[in-house]
Amino acid sequence: MPFGDIQNNLKKESLWGSWCPFEYGHRFTALSLEETLMGGQSFDWHPIANLHWRGRVERNIFECRWQNGEAEWRCQKKTVHPEELIEKYFCLGAGYEASLNELPWRSDPILDLCMKQLKGLRILRQPLDQTLFFFILSSAKSIPQIQAIGDAVFQRYGDQLIEDMYSFPGWAKLAEIPEEDLRLLKMGYRAKYISQSAKFINDQPGWLESIPQMKYVDAKNELLKLPGVGAKIADCALLFGGNFLEAFPIDTWIEKSLEKRYSLEGWSTSQKTHFARVHFGKFAGLAQQFLFSAERLGILDKH
């Protein structure tokens, strides 16, 4: 490595604060930390080394890593009140554990296995505007593809946060972008959804911001008004971007999982939604996350 690069890296490194353990760090495992950041609920995190990720929390850059058997985080020195940001973003605190305890794990051996194998898996509290954006992009796309398209949009239209990370441009900015320009960023048919949803949101100031205050059913019905937002994407936006832990998104993984693990072959999607609400209860979204990750990682077939 040339001397200039070494100096440059030292300079970059000096911008970072020291590593901190998570306050409830013992609850993460290497697997659950990775799955929380990279499992498809967020598209803000990028791996930069083995078990080491960099990502956005609001307009700040944080890093997380698994080191010496525990989870750690750090952020740039200029970040204001980083502990509060982390606590909020990762939903740290006793309330989350209490919610997990209300899931029917005592009577559901499948859920119990998922929760034991993925101990520490969390649902993040992300901003609704950006989460909605990513999940409109998500239809019939894999996680890396969604992230790549998002990165391109952020880089082209967002603000630069650090060397290679940019902010979510916001719906107001997206409303100004011609649909054809969005198509150039490989959105395909989703470009129309983004463009039209941006106009819808822009034409009704305060509408999107009011959604997190609503009851779940009302919030979902509002989001369903957006072009490109059906039941699945509305539930993803509410669960990952609106702190609605009762939202139970049913994608093809969960659809197949419910059929296979809970013998719901032949049930319609709406019947499965009803089953989930009755069986998993008011924190069904938490159960969904454990079930989804377990299927994705192939955990249930091993046991």
Added chain:
DNA sequence: CTCCAGGAGATAT
């Protein structure tokens, strides 16, 4: 080359 993804919307029954 064909097929189909972590979906939604339009159309037809």
Added chain:
DNA sequence: ATATCTCCTGGA
């Protein structure tokens, strides 16, 4: 209500 087709792109 339910079934089928199409919409872009990229990877198997």
